[in-house]
Amino acid sequence: MTIKVIDTHAHIVLASAFGKAGKYGPETGLDENGVPFFRIGEYKMKPMQYEGTIFMENNLRIEAMDNLGIDLQLLSPNPLTMFHRIEGDIANEFCKIHNDAMVESINEYPDRLLGSATLPMQDVDAACKELERAVKELGLSAVSTGTDILSDLMIQDLMTSTKQLLNLIFHYFFTQLLQVVKKVLMIGGWEDMI
Numbered sequence: 001m002t003i004k005v006i007d008t009h010a011h012i013v014l015a016s017a018f019g020k021a022g023k024y025g026p027e028t029g030l031d032e033n034g035v036p037f038f039r040i041g042e043y044k045m046k047p048m049q050y051e052g053t054i055f056m057e058n059n060l061r062i063e064a065m066d067n068l069g070i071d072l073q074l075l076s077p078n079p080l081t082m083f084h085r086i087e088g089d090i091a092n093e094f095c096k097i098h099n100d101a102m103v104e105s106i107n108e109y110p111d112r113l114l115g116s117a118t119l120p121m122q123d124v125d126a127a128c129k130e131l132e133r134a135v136k137e138l139g140l141s142a143v144s145t146g147t148d149i150l151s152d153l154m155i156q157d158l159m160t161s162t163k164q165l166l167n168l169i170f171h172y173f174f175t176q177l178l179q180v181v182k183k184v185l186m187i188g189g190w191e192d193m194i
Contacts (some may be wrong), residue, residue: 006070009074010075011077014077014098015051015056016101017094017097020094020098021094023041024094025039028048028049028051036051058105062112072113074115075102075105081118082145084121102115102117103138103139115141117130117131117143118145
């Protein structure tokens with residue numbers, strides 16, 4: 001029996017989505033001192049060089065996966081590009097473009113890469129429609145979303161839409177993630193790492 005190694009937490013930055021959220025970007029560049037940055041709205045993350053790295057170059061990603069013994073990777077959007085707090089119409093259009101770009105990217109290595117959709121969570125109806133398109137038309141395997149803006153009603157509406165659509169749902173809920181990591185470390189006998 002062959003056991004495959006699957007990495008379910010791998011971010012990607014998609015150049016074809018740059019500038020597609022209007023004034024919010026996203027974009028890469030160099031500041032006046034030559035320091036690379038990644039801009040989302042008014043926020044500039046520095047120093048941050050995505051170009052020429054595994055975040056933007058799938059051939060480098062596959063090489064790294066091979067070196068690490070990873071057979072399959074689920075790519076998810078950079079959390080900063082989820083844009084849950086911008087105008088709904090801009091977010092909706094950006095998500096469509098981003099999800100289309102995700103498909104283009106994973107199609108470079110279809111036996112090695114899976115993709116996760118991003119959704120315009122500020123508009124639950126639009127999010128449900130984009131979720132259905134992302135899964136049924138685009139063939140994406142998962143959805144990635146932030147949780148800091150989700151209400152119980154939004155979650156209920158979205159879960160109703162996802163019941164028959166998705167295999168995986170990933171949320172960036174770091175407090176729960178940390179609790180899981182602590183439990184895994186304790187079960188593995190690595191309590192001293194907590």
